[in-house]
Amino acid sequence: MQKRMSLLQVIKSLIKLTKAEEVLVSQLFKEKLYRKGEYFLEEGKICNLVGFVDKGIMRYYINDEGEEKNYDFAQEGQFVCDMESFAPQIPSRKTIQALEDATLFVISYDKLQEFYSKLRYGDRFGRLVIEQVFVRTLQDLNSFYTESPEERYRKFLDKHYDIDQRISQYHVASYLGVKPQSLSRIRKRILGRK
Amino acid sequence: MQKRMSLLQVIKSLIKLTKAEEVLVSQLFKEKLYRKGEYFLEEGKICNLVGFVDKGIMRYYINDEGEEKNYDFAQEGQFVCDMESFAPQIPSRKTIQALEDATLFVISYDKLQEFYSKLRYGDRFGRLVIEQVFVRTLQDLNSFYTESPEERYRKFLDKHYDIDQRISQYHVASYLGVKPQSLSRIRKRILGRK
Numbered sequence: 001m002q003k004r005m006s007l008l009q010v011i012k013s014l015i016k017l018t019k020a021e022e023v024l025v026s027q028l029f030k031e032k033l034y035r036k037g038e039y040f041l042e043e044g045k046i047c048n049l050v051g052f053v054d055k056g057i058m059r060y061y062i063n064d065e066g067e068e069k070n071y072d073f074a075q076e077g078q079f080v081c082d083m084e085s086f087a088p089q090i091p092s093r094k095t096i097q098a099l100e101d102a103t104l105f106v107i108s109y110d111k112l113q114e115f116y117s118k119l120r121y122g123d124r125f126g127r128l129v130i131e132q133v134f135v136r137t138l139q140d141l142n143s144f145y146t147e148s149p150e151e152r153y154r155k156f157l158d159k160h161y162d163i164d165q166r167i168s169q170y171h172v173a174s175y176l177g178v179k180p181q182s183l184s185r186i187r188k189r190i191l192g193r194k
Numbered sequence: 195m196q197k198r199m200s201l202l203q204v205i206k207s208l209i210k211l212t213k214a215e216e217v218l219v220s221q222l223f224k225e226k227l228y229r230k231g232e233y234f235l236e237e238g239k240i241c242n243l244v245g246f247v248d249k250g251i252m253r254y255y256i257n258d259e260g261e262e263k264n265y266d267f268a269q270e271g272q273f274v275c276d277m278e279s280f281a282p283q284i285p286s287r288k289t290i291q292a293l294e295d296a297t298l299f300v301i302s303y304d305k306l307q308e309f310y311s312k313l314r315y316g317d318r319f320g321r322l323v324i325e326q327v328f329v330r331t332l333q334d335l336n337s338f339y340t341e342s343p344e345e346r347y348r349k350f351l352d353k354h355y356d357i358d359q360r361i362s363q364y365h366v367a368s369y370l371g372v373k374p375q376s377l378s379r380i381r382k383r384i385l386g387r388k
Contacts, residue, residue, distance in 0.1 A: 084332040087325045093336065116318065123317035124310065130321060131281045134328045138278040141335065142287065 005077045007052045007105050014128050015121035028115050029105040034058075034098035040080060041096040047085035049106045053078050056102025057163055059171060062094050070174040072140065073099075073160055073167075079129065080104070099167050149178045150186050157190075199271045201246045201299050208322045209315035222309050223299040228252075228292035234274060235290040241279035243300045247272050250296025251357055253365060255289050262289075264368040266334065267354055267361075273323060274298070293361050343370045344380050351384075 007029060011017060017025065029052065034040060041047050043063055051058075051074075058080050060072040074080040085092035089109065107115065116122040143152055153176055157164055164172060173183040199207065201223060202216060211219070223246065228234060235241050237257055245252075245268075252274050254266040268274040279286035283303065301309065310316040337346055347370055351358055358366060367377040 083325070084329050084336075087329050116321070121317070123315070123321050127310070127317050127321040127324060130324050130328060131277070134324060134331075135278050135281050137328075137332070142278075 007054070010052070010077060011125060015119075015125045017119070021119050024118060025115070028111045029107045032104050032106045034102045034104065036098055036101050038098050039095065040098065040104070041082055041085070041092055041094065043093060043095050044091050046089055047082040047092050048089075048109050049081070050086065050112060051080040051104035051106045053080055054103045054105055056104070057099045057166060058096055058102060058104075059099050059167075060094055060096050061174070068095075068174065069177075070171055073163055073175070075160060075163055079133070083130070083133065099171065144177065149176045149182065150190065152176050153183070153186050153190065201248070204246070204271060205319060209313075209319045211313070211315075215313050218312060219309070222305045223301045226298050226300045228296045228298065230292055230295050232292050233289065234292065234298070235276055235279070235286055235288065237287060237289050238285050239279075240283055241276040241286050242283075242303050244273060244275040244280065244306060245298035245300045247274055248297045248299055250298070251293045251360055252290055252296065253293050253361075255291070255368070256287065257289065262368065263371075264365055267293075267357055267369070269354060269357055273327070277324070277327065293365065338371065343372045343376065344384065346370050347377070347380050347384065 005013065008017070008022060008025065011025060031054075032051070034056065040049070040051060040058055053074050053076055055076060058074045059070050060074075060080075060082070061068045061070045063069075080096060082092045082094050082096065084090075085094070086109065112126075116126055119125070143155060147155075153172075156172065156175065169183055169187075170180055173180045176183060176186075178186075202211070202219065205211060205219065225248075226245070228250065234243070234245060234252055247268050247270055249270060252268045253264050254268075254274075254276070255262045255264045257263075274290060276286045276288050276290065278284075279288070280303065306320075310320055313319070337349060341349075347366075350366065350369065363377055363381075364374055367374045370377060370380075372380075
């Protein structure tokens with residue numbers, strides 16, 4: 001279970017920051033508000049921001065012939081970005097949307113290059129975060145193809161500690177790849193509710 | 195189509211290296227030979243090496259209830275590693291095997307940390323390579339679920355410029371997720387052979 005941390009705490013958990021660098025970080029990231037339902041990224045657009053979720057929940061989904069399939073969530077203390085669009089700066093196949101009114105600290109592609117260059121350990125921070133996101137993405141994918149929805153739901157509860165209570169069960173079911181009725185049965189078994 | 199480059203050329207295409215750093219790099223990487231059929235990584239073991247393929251072809255596969263499913267290849271000028279096992283140092287679910295007698299330059303997990311720390315732009319190099327591998331992995335996955343085997347085969351030919359002539363069509367078919375007979379038909383259409 002991940003602790004809720006501020007942006008500076010997350011950075012400082014991975015690299016050393018001088019006081020001057022802390023100031024620079026707070027200049028490079030800008031606070032941005034997203035209303036519930038608003039898009040951080042729309043399919044077909046180039047992802048030009050990395051966001052850090054200070055408050056709220058974001059969902060990632062892919063439009064599969066008209067059906068929105070959730071494949072990830074980000075909440076307080078986590079980064080949000082579509083690396084597949086952001087790194088090569090090409091149009092995205094994915095959509096990222098706020099599921100609650102949200103407060104993010106965002107950094108543009110250009111400012112992020114400045115972050116990497118000007119901070120003594122900027123590239124190290126980038127390397128470590130991308131490694132973590134990469135490994136998590138691979139684990140999620142494996143899980144989707146090898147584990148039962150019930151196992152996946154247990155992992156979801158571990159990873160996203162309170163999202164389950166904050167978003168519609170419809171969105172959770174979409175993430176698990178099951179119908180809402182199946183999720184309801186899984187929840188009864190796991191949570192012991194009748 | 196990727197040009198064949200030496201390890202130092204690949205590194206210098208992404209970051210600046212001083213002469214002293216070039217010497218350090220050649221000390222940190224060790225030459226290692228793999229016979230055809232030999233394993234770079236076996237399922238259940240921890241991936242403790244990153245390899246750079248100087249000569250030969252490696253295949254990545256996953257054991258799916260007894261069936262070996264190829265999901266990637268690496269050849270001259272490319273890195274080989276299972277990041278999902280390497281980064282967190284946990285047992286791998288994948289296998290990486292030489293399809294030809296191969297010469298790799300390998301670096302251990304510990305030596306790679308030294309590479310990151312001692313080179314001025316070591317972490318930048320790591321960040322850029324992981325970004326590229328991450329994006330390529332996501333593109334491959336999308337391709338598998340959204341593109342036809344024929345489109346995938348065209349991309350395979352683009353990306354792995356001469357692998358098609360060097361390995362068994364059986365391995366290519368496994369990568370495309372089709373039977374060898376289907377690949378044979380696709381090849382006839384694309385290559386115009388009868």
